[in-house]
Amino acid sequence: MSKLAEFRAAEKALAEQLAHLDSLKKSSALQREIEFEEKLKKLMAEHAKSLRDVVAILDPDSARTNTTLAARPGRRQRTVKVYKNPHTGEVVETKGGNQKTLKSWKAEYGSDTVESWLQG
Structure with a gap:
């Protein structure tokens, strides 16, 4: 052009x-x-009120959710993963992979095997 x-x-x-x-x-x-x-x-x-004050008055529930989101902008909340060991029946709930029992299982059985124990 x-x-x-x-x-x-x-x-x-x-x-x-x-x-x-x-x-x-x-x-x-x-x-x-x-x-x-x-x-x-x-x-x-x-009345010496900020926009946050007004929102908190009009919608008290939004203040709770906005503060957790504002703490880490751009990051989503981690979901809880539940693993069940078929050998022992033991259940582990974790939001990350740095859990003591989960680490020991991965060391003993292998990471791929333990990941297959993830419950839906």
């Missing part, structure tokens, strides 16, 4: 974006949301 064609395409896209922005500015729904946000911020400042 030539530079001129690229320029005209970008110019056209910009004009479309500006038209869309203008229609949003005229939207009564947007005006109501802006007004609500301003009133909410004023009310929060008046």
Whole structure:
């Protein structure tokens, strides 16, 4: 694509974006949301409350889940794995592979064999 064609395409896209922005500015729904946000911020400042405080008041359960997720952003929770030794009937529940009994089983029977004991 030539530079001129690229320029005209970008110019056209910009004009479309500006038209869309203008229609949003005229939207009564947007005006109501802006007004609500301003009133909410004023009310929060008046009562010395943060957004977290407001969320905790309105949805107390979300505070519990958000703090655990915020502790390690980008990491998912580990799932519990249950292994059952068919020789002894012993059951081990673990979230990771660094469990004492599981390690001893892997040393004795082999990693692949122990992994086959994983319960569904």
